[in-house]
Amino acid sequence: MKSEEITVDKVLELKEADIEKLTFKELMDIIETIKGYFISTELDIEKQVVLYSKAITLLTKAREKLITIKKEKEEIDRKYEEFLKNVEEQ
Structure with missing residues (x-):
């Protein structure tokens, strides 16, 4: 949904499934x-x-999505740290 398309009525019509997407x-x-x-x-x-x-x-x-993104980043960072540790051990 582009910001120029957003009207009060369109916002009010948003359903939970729409918001999820x-x-x-x-x-x-x-x-x-x-x-x-x-x-x-x-x-x-x-x-x-x-x-x-x-x-x-x-x-x-939005907060839920931000928390999910943060967890994904932490998992990527963890995998990267493991990779670096394995490289250093070789």
Whole structure:
């Protein structure tokens, strides 16, 4: 989802399965868009609450993805350290 395509209605229509497919960057772009809507426009209170809830869901998913990426990096670093240790022992 490109940032120029993001509207409040599109954000509100996002389902859990849609959110799951988004990249970390896409999640952050949508969160920034939501932030912009809160700062620059007057949404009715009901829409604000739903949008806030959606933002929390998006932030949670972004955090999960970040944790996964960190674990993957740590595993790559561990394998690299093993490789270096094996090379040095030879």
